[in-house]
Amino acid sequence: MSEMIALLGQPNSGKSTVFNALTGSRQHVGNWPGKTVEKIDGTYEHKGVRYTVTDLPGSYGLTGNSDEEVITADFIRSGKADLVCVLLDASQLERSMFMLAEFAALKRPAVVLLNMMDIAKAQGKEIDDRLLEEHLGVPVLPFTAAESAGYERLKDLFAKELKTPHMLASAPGTAAEPVKDADTVLRDSKAKFDWIKEMLEGVTRSASAAFTLSRRDQRLLSPRGGKLRCLGVIFAGFLVSMLICMPLMGLGSMIPGLLNVPVADFLNSLGVHPWLVSIFSVIIPNTLYFCVAMSGFVFGVNLVFGYLEETGFLARAAYQFDGVLSKLGLQGKAVCPLVMGFGCTIGGTSGSRVMDSWGQRMLTMAVVWAVPCASIWAVIPVISNFFFTPAQTLLVVLGILVYMVFMIMIVSRVFGRSLVPDSTRSGMIMELPPFHKPHWKHIIKEALFKAWGIFKRALRTVTLISLVFWAFSFSASGDVEGSLLYKIGTAIEPVTRFFGLGWRTFMGFLTAAFAKEAVLGVLNAVFVGQNSLLDATFRTSTMAVTDNLTLAKVMGEVVSKPEALAFMFACTFNVPCVMALTTTYRESHSLKWTARIAGFYVGGALVLSCIVYHLAALFA
Amino acid sequence: MKLTETTPGCSYAVRSIEGDSHLMNRITAIGITEGAALWTVKNDPKMPVLIYLRETLIALNRNDAERISVERDE
Structure with a gap:
């Protein structure tokens, strides 16, 4: 000992x-x-x-x-x-x-x-x-x-x-x-x-007893202007963290492209079983890419948050937004992870480390999941345009924003009671540390440390989930019809129909849980049948061969407007991507809570889809 | 008077604090105790009250600040 x-x-x-x-x-x-x-x-x-x-x-x-x-x-x-x-x-x-x-x-x-x-x-x-x-x-x-x-x-x-x-x-x-x-x-x-x-x-x-607010504090703490300035700083911080992680993400995204073909060729030449070829040439490189991308995000976000926290900015932002957020059952400090969530859910969950207690932290992560990330904002308008006019698309986006607030309230109500019990819940009593110069060496060291930790721990989790997905979407012929996902999807279509989704959109919904960027590719695979489900899901980075015009035409013929609307809402408020899910698990160290919250999101998305579909059908 | 009714730039001494033991623990642990001297720094409507006490700038939500009585300290 x-x-x-x-x-x-x-x-x-x-x-x-x-x-x-x-x-x-x-x-x-x-x-x-x-x-x-x-x-x-x-x-x-x-x-x-x-x-x-x-x-x-x-x-x-x-x-x-x-x-x-x-x-x-x-x-x-x-x-x-x-x-x-x-x-x-x-x-x-x-x-x-x-x-x-x-x-x-x-x-x-x-x-x-x-x-x-x-x-x-x-x-x-x-x-x-x-x-x-x-x-x-x-x-x-x-x-x-x-x-x-x-x-x-x-x-x-x-x-x-x-x-x-x-x-x-x-x-x-x-x-x-x-x-x-x-x-x-x-x-x-x-x-x-x-x-x-x-x-x-x-x-x-001590030198003097009297206290006056510094110029910077006067500007940051003013009731209205201060809020805008704080949001501005957080937004700028988000951009900076993206700039920092871009090169890493870029490097990571090259991994599948570099490894796919050589590995496949090599293994094929050895006469290895196609399953193994598929795993080693598609799944493993993609897992590496995901993990590099995740640690890139974690590094960028921790660098910026470390800076914002150490300089004392974070406490000011918490002071400004405590009023609004306490109505949602959250703490003022949650403002940064929430705003970060619009950019990337991984960033938001990893940014939740600024929360004071584990319970507050887990709750913040659960709530950040409800904030639609940049990938969703890239995909939803495209799909919406297949079915609706630009003005209607704007309404869809607004509807998503309104439901987001509602979802945040539901999540914090449902999970808040056990994560942050009433007896420990209280208004903000917080010190605002004086502004001071950051210790850069220390901040960089901590961010690297965090990023490396996530990389190490995520490899196993991402590989495991990827393999499960692979098993469901693998098809020997390369056609969608050969995959397990297709067989299950078509078999349970009567059930998913009740929730407003046909087997094709339901498949899109399921794969959106893997990676939101994959949604368009997967829709292309199931509607147009141009590329295999596996390629669409795992090789989004290398194969951007989605022909939107053809997809729009085919989708418009098969999918009704209510179904399209239900699909968009279901995708947006489903669990975030595998990477965000893994980050949440790895940051919270609680499989139980991550699974519980994930279950709630999947169930919630299906119920939402059902409601949206049947409501929209009334007006269609 | 209540802490929420104080004027920024003036100094006060804490006279009494009302509340259950949970609140009392939190408030006293951060240094707000009977007799403690403080300056009110900012007191904007609907915002937490900002006070300076024991060399620390502290933000205190209005509900809790309501429960703290202070008197003017010349």
């Missing part, structure tokens, strides 16, 4: 930065037993000794009744951690010491990390860390988490303290257990801050 160090700190204390810098890629993410709270462990080696680090859930205190606080307090009390590293924010020392005051009552060995020293210095704050150390009775290390310079000293300190541990010299003398009575909470909090004042006696000298 290696010795265990636990990291404890309030949100924005830089806890996860320290954790990532210490452990690098040697991390394990899971859930605390029976709780929807992420449990993150990691290891590192220092001077030949192995250490385990636990990143405790972020919360403002330890005596509250949220899952995060109960888990953290129980874990510290259990003594599983040999040493607790308490992070303080040097730029807001007094306030951030509340966590230390709560921790003091638990009487465990500790070191104090005085983080954000760079910001405190920039604000002209002086802290006598030697005197603070004397008052507290445990080592105090001034630190800037985003700079790699201090970590050797930190590891040395951990090693030393594990051998000769220190405990806090005093405690506020309040209850260490959660208190049910509001008056006691209020009285205790005063005692805790009195203790903090005592500890800080002579330690701090």
